[in-house]
Amino acid sequence: MANPVPVIATIRVQSEDFDATREAELLAKGRKDVGALVTFTGLCRDEGGRLSALELEHYPGMAEAEITRIAEQACSRWPLTGLTVIHRFGKIAPGGNIVLVVAASSHRRAAFEAADFMMDFLKTRAPFWKKEHLLSGESQGWVEASDKDDTDAKRW
Amino acid sequence: MANPVPVIATIRVQSEDFDATREAELLAKGRKDVGALVTFTGLCRDEGGRLSALELEHYPGMAEAEITRIAEQACSRWPLTGLTVIHRFGKIAPGGNIVLVVAASSHRRAAFEAADFMMDFLKTRAPFWKKEHLLSGESQGWVEASDKDDTDAKRW
Amino acid sequence: MKIRYFAWVREKVGVDKETLDLPGSVTSVTHLIEFLKARDERYATAFEEQDAIRVALDQMHVEHDEPLGNVQEVAFFPPMTGG
Amino acid sequence: MKIRYFAWVREKVGVDKETLDLPGSVTSVTHLIEFLKARDERYATAFEEQDAIRVALDQMHVEHDEPLGNVQEVAFFPPMTGG
Numbered sequence: 001m002a003n004p005v006p007v008i009a010t011i012r013v014q015s016e017d018f019d020a021t022r023e024a025e026l027l028a029k030g031r032k033d034v035g036a037l038v039t040f041t042g043l044c045r046d047e048g049g050r051l052s053a054l055e056l057e058h059y060p061g062m063a064e065a066e067i068t069r070i071a072e073q074a075c076s077r078w079p080l081t082g083l084t085v086i087h088r089f090g091k092i093a094p095g096g097n098i099v100l101v102v103a104a105s106s107h108r109r110a111a112f113e114a115a116d117f118m119m120d121f122l123k124t125r126a127p128f129w130k131k132e133h134l135l136s137g138e139s140q141g142w143v144e145a146s147d148k149d150d151t152d153a154k155r156w
Numbered sequence: 157m158a159n160p161v162p163v164i165a166t167i168r169v170q171s172e173d174f175d176a177t178r179e180a181e182l183l184a185k186g187r188k189d190v191g192a193l194v195t196f197t198g199l200c201r202d203e204g205g206r207l208s209a210l211e212l213e214h215y216p217g218m219a220e221a222e223i224t225r226i227a228e229q230a231c232s233r234w235p236l237t238g239l240t241v242i243h244r245f246g247k248i249a250p251g252g253n254i255v256l257v258v259a260a261s262s263h264r265r266a267a268f269e270a271a272d273f274m275m276d277f278l279k280t281r282a283p284f285w286k287k288e289h290l291l292s293g294e295s296q297g298w299v300e301a302s303d304k305d306d307t308d309a310k311r312w
Numbered sequence: 313m314k315i316r317y318f319a320w321v322r323e324k325v326g327v328d329k330e331t332l333d334l335p336g337s338v339t340s341v342t343h344l345i346e347f348l349k350a351r352d353e354r355y356a357t358a359f360e361e362q363d364a365i366r367v368a369l370d371q372m373h374v375e376h377d378e379p380l381g382n383v384q385e386v387a388f389f390p391p392m393t394g395g
Numbered sequence: 396m397k398i399r400y401f402a403w404v405r406e407k408v409g410v411d412k413e414t415l416d417l418p419g420s421v422t423s424v425t426h427l428i429e430f431l432k433a434r435d436e437r438y439a440t441a442f443e444e445q446d447a448i449r450v451a452l453d454q455m456h457v458e459h460d461e462p463l464g465n466v467q468e469v470a471f472f473p474p475m476t477g478g
Contacts, residue, residue: 021177024197032202032250038271039195041180042478045262046188056477057402059470062454087477094188099478106201108275108395109308115194116268119478125456127470128477129402142403145474152265198395212394213319215387218371243394255395264478275395281373283387284394285319298320301391 009071009083013063015090018100027082027104034081036108038115040101046094052135054143056098058089059127070121074103077117078110085118087128120153165227165239169219171246174256183238183260190237192264194271196257202250208291210299212254214245215283226277230259233273234266241274243284273312280309313380315348317358318389321365324358325388334380341367341376344386359388366391396463398431400441401472404448407441417463424450424459427469442471449474 010026012018020041028034044054067085075083082104092098099122103114122128124145132140166182168174176197184190200210223241231239238260248254255278259270280301288296316329338347345362348355359365367374368387380386399412421430428445431438442448450457452466463469 020180020195024176024195028197028199028251030251032200032205034199034251035201037195037197037199039176039180039193039197040264040268041184041193041195042264043184043190043193044188045191049188057405058477059399059401059451059454059472062451062470065454066456095184095186095190108196108198112196112268112272112275119264119268123478124475126477127401127451127472127475129473130476131402142473143476145476148265149478213322214394215316215318215368215371215389218368218387221371222373279395280392282394283318283368283389283392285390286393287319298390299393301393305395 007075007080007082009068009075009085011064011067011071012086013058013060013067014086014088017088017097018086020097020100020102023084023086023100024102027084027102031081033106034104035106036104036111038103038108038111040099040115040119041097042099042119044092044094044096044098047132050134051094051132051140052137053091053093053133054098055091055131055133056089057129057131058087062127063087063089066126067122070118070125073121074114074117078103078105078114079107080105080110080114083114083118085122087122087126089128091133117156120149120156123149124153162228162231163236163238165224165231165241167220167223167227168242169214169216169223170242170244173244173253174242176253176256176258179240179242179256180258183240183258187237189262190260191262192260192267194259194264194267196255196271196275197253198255198275200248200250200252200254203288206290207250207288207296208293209247209249209289210254211247211287211289212245213285213287214243218283219243219245222282223278226274226281229277230270230273234259234261234270235263236261236266236270239270239274241278243278243282245284247289276305276309276312279305313383314385316385316387318387320390321358321388324354326354338380340379341369341374341386344380345376364390396466397468399468399470401470403473404441404471407437409437422462424452424457424461424463424469427463428459447473
């Protein structure tokens, strides 16, 4: 199943918003070997109306490096024709985009699994930390890492 | 994990193209409870330059009914906030869209699994059949069902 | 009873749908397939690999041993290849 | 050696980065944590639940028993919550 020539993933860590469509189009446009495109968009929830924003702190340099390492694993493990990962930092309001993974492949299982794998390891290994800001104006504190995320990452 | 009020899925069977972005936006826009949006787009491949088009025959009426049955299973099995499925029929050129699944949820595993589940059962239960048209001008014949698809569907 | 055919089953039978009066002895899908195969060479060819053929009664997938009951519409087709 | 702190580790320590001269006896991450905890109450509090703290050497995740070797940059932070 491994790709003889693994693709080079596109990785971006930025405060600006992203356009999921445009990124997906870049991986498919003008190509005739892409059979499956899986796009994962992670959005900021308001947690039942509690939150005014999430603030994402990151480790500049290591964030890009670690996402690149995870993406290289994905590219060598699945026969992808393209992989794009964008992770935002800074203050993000409910409904706003946080993270984007687009995986393209000739085959649907490869695209699904690679996107799923990327998200599990972005959650547990990419150096980002979320702080909750409440509608009441207070800063609620840091989001705790979930055991479920660790369990998910151990599937691979 | 089951949703107390399962969402009503949007199902369309059409010859016209679809806009994956627009469909994804419809599931997320103005909401603050959607944390994860998984979009699967299935595209026509040229099979290494062999194909000029795929022609999709379908069973009108049953196609919509069967996709609705699969979607209802997905909606009762995962806590989704939205689910959209569009399947095209007719002649589709390489690079063109064939099928779209968008699953929205508060949680990423639910969105991933629901989209993956939908695709496995669309492949094996939705009444569509693909015929290959060759660049040489001949009609190559009907695509054979793959054992891999049956195996995939048995995972659930 | 209305009978529909899709994909290569349709091509082999030569029509996409037809309405047939069935004898009372045809009470299950398997009986119906036997009845069709005996009608004509085209059906015999279409249903040659009988186990490969899928069937729907009133637009629901069923097994070959399903009774026909009061269904309005029977459809025969190869394994699906959509998605 | 350049040391960086993130999220609540940063808040508890009170600085986001600093450069420290380490005694020769500090040869592993565990030694460095002990050294920091002995410096000041803020570090002692930040590293109270020592096992919960993650560490990176030159921007790579490592375990606490990792030797410091010739690294330029050490970072301490809580478990990640991105994605």
